Amino acid sequence: MDDVIAEVGHEPNGVVWEGIAELLITSGAPHRARRFRFDSEAGAFLACSGDRAALDDLAIRLRAIAVNGDRVRQLVELAGSRGFERGYGIVTAMVDYTSLLGRIATRCRDDDPMMSLAEGLPPPLPATKIELAEQRLGFRLHPLLAAIYGELANGGFGPDYQLLSLIDGPTSEQAVDRYLDVRRTNAGTAWAWPEGVLPILTWGCGMYACVDCRSDNGTVLLFEPNPGDPDEAWYVDSDSLEEWFEHYINDSGWWRKVEDGEDPEDMRPWTDARASQ
Secondary structure (H helix, E strand, O other): OHHHHHHOOOOOOHHHHHHHHHHHHHHHOHHHHHHOEEOOEOOEOOEEOOOHHHHHHHHHHHHHHOOOHHHHHHHHHHHHHOOOOOOOOOHHHOOOOHHHHHHHHHHHOOOOOOOOOOOOOOOOOOHHHHHHHHHHHOOOOOHHHHHHHHHHOOOOOOOOOOEOEOOOOOOOOEHHHHHHHHHHHOOOOOOOOOOOEEEEEEEEOOEEEEEEOOOOOOOEEEEOOOOOOHHHOEEEEEOOHHHHHHHHHHOOOHHHHHHOOOOOOOOOEOOOOOOOO
């Protein structure tokens, strides 16, 4: 198929095949989009995932188009028109978060942090640092979370104790280090930490706000271990990361109700915790 790709005006390299693969995933298996990380360069195409079934499915889809020149041409033209985007999400799932990021930036000026940073809000991370974090984690960040860390700040804002820095930041804990630590120390126990669930904020007393980076919407979860039962430690805080930040912007999150002496609405249990381990 190299000649077909060349006819369309592109060099048949790993990045082109990465664009093709991303389109195949989002059109044929969108529920698996967040399970891949691509690391292609030069002539090498490399797709990584902790989900063997997802990799096998992608292999089947690639083999199917490898004998269909017209389909390859169509996919290359479509991916090429999008510039073979290789950012924090799948090509067709790119979302413009500019407006939301601007509103978050305005809101964070009014923060009254429980643990303020001596030098103020840390600068955002360069793309190379985001990629390094994703390599260490073994999965991609949800696109909005990647935009937060890459365009707004490396943590240091948000409710109560505020967002953890992703890596190499000034907060007392780093999100990547915390994730890797709990995955390692709790492996094989009833408290095994779910794969792809990144702690982004501590509420104190062992409680964390976490993002399920394998969900399309970036479900925000509450980890509350204090009752002592691992089967009752996970709850759905917000159905999406965007919704969670809207609560932050509007001071409407459950944490605000607690501060005002109100009982927060009951959160529903997150029933996928065991399945995600």
